[in-house]
Amino acid sequence: MLDDITRSAERDIGIKAYPRSISRIIGAIKSSDDFWEIVDISDEPLPLVAYVIERLVDKGFIELKNGKIVLREDLEGEVSQWHKCFECDGRGVIIDDFKKEFETFMEIQRERPSAKKEFDQGYVTPLTTFSRIAYADQKGDIRGKEVIILGDDDLVSLALALTHLASRVVLLDIDKRIVDFVSKSARSHGVDVEAHVFDLRNPLDERFLHQFDTFFTDPPETVTAFKAFIGRGLATLKGARNAGYFGITRRESSLNKWRELEKVLISDFGVVITDILHNFNVYVNWEYWDTTRAYDLSPSKTHPKTNWYKSALFRIETLEDFRIFNDPIEGDIYNDVESSTT
Numbered sequence: 001m002l003d004d005i006t007r008s009a010e011r012d013i014g015i016k017a018y019p020r021s022i023s024r025i026i027g028a029i030k031s032s033d034d035f036w037e038i039v040d041i042s043d044e045p046l047p048l049v050a051y052v053i054e055r056l057v058d059k060g061f062i063e064l065k066n067g068k069i070v071l072r073e074d075l076e077g078e079v080s081q082w083h084k085c086f087e088c089d090g091r092g093v094i095i096d097d098f099k100k101e102f103e104t105f106m107e108i109q110r111e112r113p114s115a116k117k118e119f120d121q122g123y124v125t126p127l128t129t130f131s132r133i134a135y136a137d138q139k140g141d142i143r144g145k146e147v148i149i150l151g152d153d154d155l156v157s158l159a160l161a162l163t164h165l166a167s168r169v170v171l172l173d174i175d176k177r178i179v180d181f182v183s184k185s186a187r188s189h190g191v192d193v194e195a196h197v198f199d200l201r202n203p204l205d206e207r208f209l210h211q212f213d214t215f216f217t218d219p220p221e222t223v224t225a226f227k228a229f230i231g232r233g234l235a236t237l238k239g240a241r242n243a244g245y246f247g248i249t250r251r252e253s254s255l256n257k258w259r260e261l262e263k264v265l266i267s268d269f270g271v272v273i274t275d276i277l278h279n280f281n282v283y284v285n286w287e288y289w290d291t292t293r294a295y296d297l298s299p300s301k302t303h304p305k306t307n308w309y310k311s312a313l314f315r316i317e318t319l320e321d322f323r324i325f326n327d328p329i330e331g332d333i334y335n336d337v338e339s340s341t342t
C-alpha cells in the first residue's frame, strides 16, 4: 500500500516520495488530528502530506471528521519521540542577555507592517528573531562586525541595532513599508540602521558589494530564487571566513530538493555548511494564509491552531575560493511543485 502511494505521488504531483515519507505522515497522524500539525510533525512537504491524506481517505484508512484527520485502522507509521529541551525550545540558545532590548522590540513590533503575499512575506516570532542574533553572536559573527540583511520582514536589522553589538547594520528590502518602519523605529530609539528599498532581482551595486562580515537572508525555496538570494548575500561579503545565515524549510522542500539546495551552496558557491539547526525559525501564522495554495490543498480547511511553519537555520562560511552570483533575475522565481505558501 505504501509503495503504491509512493509511486503515484511522483506521477500525480511531481514530488519525489519514499515509503518512509508515507510512514512519517502516518506516524504524524497518530500524534495529531490537525492537518497543520501533521505537516509540522511529519517534516514532509505540505503538498505531499495533503496528497497522501487524500489517498488514505480514498482507500478508507482515514476519515475526515469535522476538520479532524482520524485513522480508522491501526496502520504502521514512524512516530517521533520528543526529547526537546524546553528551556531553549531546541534552539540551543537563550536570550536572557537581551532582556531589555527584547522588551523594547516587543513594544515596537506591535505596529509592524502586515505580511504581504506579493513579496512572499511571512515573519518569524520575536523570540526567533532574537535567538538568531544570540546564535550568530555566539558564533562570533555579530560583535564589532558589519552586518547586512537582505529582505527583512523578520526585523532582524532593528533587533540587532537595539543590541548595539554590530558596528554597522544595513537593510535591503523591496517593501517600502518595511524600510520606512525600520528607519522610523530605529530613529525614535536612537539607534542606527541604514535601510534601503532594493529589489534583489537587480544586481547589487558598489554600495553593497564586498563590504560586510555577515549576512542574513530568507530566500524563497525554488532553486532559482535560492541561488539568486544566497549568491547576492555572498556578493556582499568581504572575503574568506565570513558568514551567512538563512532558512530552509521541510514544509516546502522535499529532501531531494534539499540536496539540490545544498549542492548550490557547495558546488556552485564553494562555501561550507557549518550549522543546520532544525526548526529554529518559527513563523507566525500570516494574515493571508487562507489565500495560499497551502490552504487550498489542506483537506481539512481548518485554521492552524499552532505555529506549524518552521525552517532550519543554516549557517555557511566562505573559504578562499568561494563564488558569488550577481546577475539580474527575471520571471517567476517564487513557485515550484513543492511550494505552497505563495
Ligand SMILES: [Fe+2]
Residues within 6 Å of the ligand: 085, 086, 087, 088, 089, 090, 091, 092, 093
Ligand atoms: Fe536548551
